[in-house]
Amino acid sequence: MLFLSRVLAGFLLVCGWIGSAPASGMTPEEAATRLFAAQKVERGWFSHQGLASAVPPLVAGLRESLGDFQRVSPCTEVCVALYTGGEFTFNITIDDDGLIAGLLIDVPIAYATSLSEALAAFEALSGEVSVVVTQEATVLGALNMDRPMAVGSAFKLAVLKALQKLIGAGKLDWDQVVRFEDKWRSLPSGQMQDWPERAPVTLHTLASLMISVSDNTATDALIDLVTRNSVEGGAPRNRPFLTTREFFLLKHRDHDAYREQFSAGNYDLKVDVLRALADKPLPRVSELVMVPFPGVEWFFSTNELCELMGDLGDLDVMKINPGVARRSDWASVAFKGGSDVGVINLTTGLMTEDGTRYCVSATWNDDKAVDEEGFSILYASLLHQLKAKAMP
Template sequence: MMAAPAMAQDKEIAALKAVLAEGPLDQALFSADFLKAVPPSQLEPVLTGIKTTIGPVAAVTHQSGATYLVETATHEMSSDIVLDAAGKIAGLFFRPPVASTATLDDILAEMGAVAPQSAFLVTENGVPLHGKDAGIGLAVGSAFKLGVLKALRDQIAAGGHRWDEVAELTAPDLSLPSGILQSWPVGAPLTLHTLASLMISMSDNTATDVLMRIAGRDAVEAALGIAPALTTRELFVMKVERDLLERYVTGDLGAKRTVLEEVAARPLPDGSKVISPHDPGAEWYISPTALCALIESVADLDVMHINPGVASKTDWAQIAFKGGSEPGVLNLTTAVTARDGTRYCVAASWNDSAPIDEAKATGAYASLLAKLAKG
């Protein structure tokens, strides 16, 4: 008699093969709750894009828990699936497909071709292996939060703060999503460890601004090597207050700091009004070289290991990740440690006046990490 876990795996494998089979979406495969959360109009184009990229499924093998490896003639893709009691799909997650037949040169060329402005760096034990414009600072979105974490860590190491220190959420700290703390009550007590965990794993903007207040803008600027270092709230306000944005972008450092004093008095805008593309000159401009140095300085912290990003947990002994994005901006920065102790960093940034093709970027990035994992 077949063991229950094996029978469950067989059903999950069959469901994955059915979802990725050629042809239109079969809604009967999914639970009603799943289709309510992810309507067919959203689900079908995602699945169509994946199937177009990877081609027909050749094999699906169990890795661990709910995770399976999907293999085709050209790609490998790690996937998570959960079935309900009726055998319907209740949870489904696909990681970026990895081009298993592409050469390293192919992958590096693809990374450079994602957007008109691209910069990346690959290091091994701190030594550069591959790169493109690695010293140029492109806009990196929330990847700047690595500098906030480094400033905080340095102050904790010096005895200025403690991870279990409690900070209260104040009204001026409140920002816009991503994150959850913007919905929490003013006065809510939070440890610095909790704030750092939310800032890194969920890219919580309000948590970030609290920590910037605690660490101080000067310390964050020193960690990042840029000035001014904006809070997330300041960027959101200027996306709506275009007069302030214009003065900030065109002003010298002193003028920029004056503008930020005025920004502090303006209300937090409605989130629906700040979806405009990246405004050149109002962002966090950090090079891949600096990002690798930053992430390696905090890679051992437990808050860096909550969200692995694009890297596969089965490939590495340790993964530290932080990315960032807004329309026209995408960054992925990962520090990984192989099981033999070899350390790699891959930092990549893409900027464009139009939205970045995130599927293309993350696919190439995931393929590069997979190549490094295989040695």
């Protein structure tokens, strides 16, 4: 998730905001049932204009994707809405007047009859697709799993792997404190680009931000600290290994020549291009060319990403953001995803109560912007079927 025009934090579909005040009058179940069952959503059901405008098309889209609404299960920590063709968990806030003040909907699950059917749904996508589902070392299902494809910020798994290796060798330590350097600043996603120079930060914090919120500045800090060569050792296809700052410089609207040379060049020419860009100022978001550039990316197969997940899935930094998976369905969930214009990847490591490990990685590349929410729904269906297989 290098940069997203909208926030899909944890790959959630978000409408409005979530309040903490207890509801009175209409219960959450009653309000949600009225909302999702309605053929026409009334604007007067909401406490403010933003929700009144955003929610009706969302409700219509859910019905189109999941079929007819059936019921809302009793709400506990979360609520569950059941449709004829799928379901989703959600949180809803009702104000003192019985109006909907907040609504947060997790990625919906479209029902499939089997893991194979859920996997086959990816074949209908345009462009190129790669998917793999593994149980320990066994492949349960796959689609082009060895095809290298652009994966956006899922490349950060390779950076974490290099860090893990150096810590294991005693050359670095999770608790090691470094001082923030101005040269690490990149563009969002993340927040570290706004940190003051020389602020103290541990390597564990850098890794946590890099994985959980895909902080690009934290990522570039770690690439600098572990060295580019160390990362390339585990990702030889990606040489020279781009920092996110270099990625954004290559996507500057005035850097067409640099971009073309980098995309078409051999290793030495690519290095020369990055050296020429080194002293250029970081572009503003408005200066980026927001179209797919296949030659300016990081490339991994889904099989390689699951191998990385197998090495890294037990690290605590991998478990902060569960992505599309429901934490309650699994004993352990580790996640990293990535997206760019025309690119999306979701990679999840899962473990059952008996210690059996699974991995699901899916990538979609196209020559136009991809439907991230639609892709996430397909992925959620795959996870749902895997859960049914793993815990019948």
